Structures are given as structure tokens and as C-alpha cells.
Amino acid sequence: MKKTAFAALAMGLALGAQAYPDRPITVVVPFAAGGPTDKVARDLIEAMRKPLGNATIVIENVGGAGGTVGAGRVAKAAPDGYTLLLHHIGMSTAPALYRKLPFKVPDDFEFLGMVNDVPMTLVGRPTLAATNFADLRKWINDNKGKVNLANAGLGAASHLCGLMFQQALAVEMTTVPYKGTAPAMTDLLGGQVDIMCDQTTNTTVQIESGKVKAYAVTTLKPLTTPALKNLPTLDSQGLKGFNVTIWHGLYAPKGTPKAVVDKVNAAMRDALKDPAFVKNEEALGAVIVTDDRLTSAGHRKFVVDEIAKWGAVIKAAGQYAD
Numbered sequence: 327m328k329k330t331a332f333a334a335l336a337m338g339l340a341l342g343a344q345a346y347p348d349r350p351i352t353v354v355v356p357f358a359a360g361g362p363t364d365k366v367a368r369d370l371i372e373a374m375r376k377p378l379g380n381a382t383i384v385i386e387n388v389g390g391a392g393g394t395v396g397a398g399r400v401a402k403a404a405p406d407g408y409t410l411l412l413h414h415i416g417m418s419t420a421p422a423l424y425r426k427l428p429f430k431v432p433d434d435f436e437f438l439g440m441v442n443d444v445p446m447t448l449v450g451r452p453t454l455a456a457t458n459f460a461d462l463r464k465w466i467n468d469n470k471g472k473v474n475l476a477n478a479g480l481g482a483a484s485h486l487c488g489l490m491f492q493q494a495l496a497v498e499m500t501t502v503p504y505k506g507t508a509p510a511m512t513d514l515l516g517g518q519v520d521i522m523c524d525q526t527t528n529t530t531v532q533i534e535s536g537k538v539k540a541y542a543v544t545t546l547k548p549l550t551t552p553a554l555k556n557l558p559t560l561d562s563q564g565l566k567g568f569n570v571t572i573w574h575g576l577y578a579p580k581g582t583p584k585a586v587v588d589k590v591n592a593a594m595r596d597a598l599k600d601p602a603f604v605k606n607e608e609a610l611g612a613v614i615v616t617d618d619r620l621t622s623a624g625h626r627k628f629v630v631d632e633i634a635k636w637g638a639v640i641k642a643a644g645q646y647a648d
């Protein structure tokens with residue numbers, strides 16, 4: 327490319343980044359609408375509109391294959407800042423789980439910063455007789471091969487948590503995959519599936535209103551959220567060391583101009599201080615990120631470390647998909 331043409335292109339990109347955003351931004355959520363990832367994304371875009379100059383930001387739910395369909399869509403989108411991805415821990419589990427993953431992590435993405443850490447809960451259909459974890463455990467052991475465990479597909483948070491749960495109990499269950507845990511929750515409430523491990527952002531309201539049976543939180547310490555503070559940990563109920571927390575982060579396709587990455591990162595960091603966002607997150611047991619993972623480099627490093635951590639767990643479990 328001639329020097330002048332290159333200079334013109336560089337100037338065009340810089341001006342584009344300056345004007346960004348001048349049209350609607352789409353945030354892909356790789357799970358069904360109404361679930362925990364969707365909930366975080368909708369609250370976040372609401373709070374990001376203002377710092378992005380009252381931008382129009384829309385959510386597109388692209389569920390399937392534990393979040394890999396939606397993530398793949400964003401990896402291949404134009405790197406212009408108008409297609410972003412809000413994804414969870416699945417970003418780090420997919421590389422070990424899928425032999426034919428249509429994208430690479432971290433190579434195919436720009437890292438825009440992490441949003442929150444979210445504990446999970448073990449919940450059951452309302453008609454289950456067991457009212458506490460000890461009774462549930464006995465029921466699972468008495469019904470080996472018959473218990474249905476809902477999840478959002480291979481690599482989803484619910485899959486990971488369910489996998490660790492089965493390993494801890496040394497019992498195999500029939501897993502029922504959905505495009506997200508919103509439809510899974512509908513079936514749990516209807517009694518079509520027995521149990522599910524899901525983010526507090528999806529289960530708190532159901533637990534509070536007594537619509538599901540709640541058995542445990544998946545963190546080492548009990549939670550302080552008013553609605554969940556009496557729920558014991560799995561660790562304290564015989565599953566020593568059981569500890570799963572899910573995180574969410576924001577991504578763009580690789581090659582998105584740095585000025586755009588910085589602009590979205592700054593808007594996201596502003597949004598994390600928005601009083602309405604903070605209130606919603608706290609009420610549902612989520613913890614807003616305040617550490618180095620707020621930066622693009624810190625976010626990237628964390629995901630790379632998580633890929634190594636979960637890759638080892640998944641390989642040990644002998645799990646993979648084609």
C-alpha cells in the first residue's frame with residue numbers, strides 16, 4: 327500500500343473511532359433471552375448507553391452448543407465495534423470441550439473488560455420431596471440413572487457445575503441441554519427436569535418466592551445477599567472443596583480498533599458504577615469486578631489462565647464434543 331493511501335486509511339480509522347458509535351451496536355448473548363447471561367447483558371447495556379453518547383444498543387440472543395454458536399458469530403463479525411459479545415466462563419471451557427471449535431480463544435477476540443463474578447445455586451423442581459441437601463443426596467443415590475439434570479449445553483456454566491456435582495457424588499445423571507437456563511428453568515418449574523445448577527442471577531427470584539427447591543450455594547462461603555444468606559454451601563454439606571463461581575466479560579472481534587476498544591472499556595467501567603446496575607447486581611448475588619480484570623490486558627490474562635485451569639478439569643473428566 328502506498329504511503330498516502332496508508333495514511334488515509336489510518337486517518338479514516340481514527341475518525342471512525344472518534345465518531346463511534348454512530349449507528350446501533352449489537353451485543354450478542356450466546357444463550358436464550360431471560361436467562362442469567364441475558365440478564366447481565368440487558369442491565370449492562372442499559373447503563374452503557376449514556377457513557378456511549380446515548381447510543382442505541384440491542385441484544386441478539388444466539389443460543390446453542392454451550393454458547394459457542396454466539397461466540398463464533400462474533401469472532402467472524404466485522405471488527406468495527408458494532409458487534410460485541412457478552413459471554414461467561416464458557417469462553418474458557420470451550421477450547422478444551424470442543425474438538426471442532428470454529429474460533430480460537432484468545433486469538434480471535436479483543437478483550438473489553440470483565441463485568442462480574444456470579445455464584446451458582448443448586449435448585450430442584452418444586453415437586454421434589456427433598457427439602458434439604460442431605461435428603462436430595464439420598465434421593466439421587468436411590469434413583470441412580472433416573473435423575474435429570476438440566477443445563478445450557480456443553481461448556482455452559484450449568485454444565486460445568488453439574489459435571490463437578492456428578493463427580494463429587496460419583497453418580498452419573500441424565501443431562502438435558504437447553505439453549506440457555508431460562509428455558510431450562512421453565513421446564514424445572516414445570517417438573518420436566520429434576521435439578522439444575524445455575525447462576526444466582528437466574529435463581530434468586532425463584533428461590534425467594536419458593537417456586538423452586540433450593541439446596542445449596544456453590545461458593546466456599548455462604549452469600550450475604552439477603553435472599554440467599556441462609557442457603558448452606560455444598561462444601562459445608564459434605565462436598566468438601568466444592569467451589570464454582572461464574573464470571574462475565576465483554577468482547578469484540580479481533581482487529582477492532584484500539585480507540586474503539588478503549589471507548590467501550592471506559593463506557594463499561596462507567597456502567598459498573600451506575601446505581602441501578604449496582605443495585606440489580608447486588609440483589610441477585612453478583613459481585614461487580616473491581617480489580618485488574620477491568621482492563622483489557624487483565625481480562626485477557628484472566629481468561630488465558632482460566633483456559634488452563636478448566637482445560638485440566640475437563641480433560642480429567644474425559645469430556646469433549648465433536
Ligand code: ASP
Pocket residue numbers: 357358361362363364414477478481482483484485505506507508524525528
Ligand atoms: N446459565 C446458563 C449457563 O448455564 C447460561 C444462560 O442461560 O445464560 O451457562
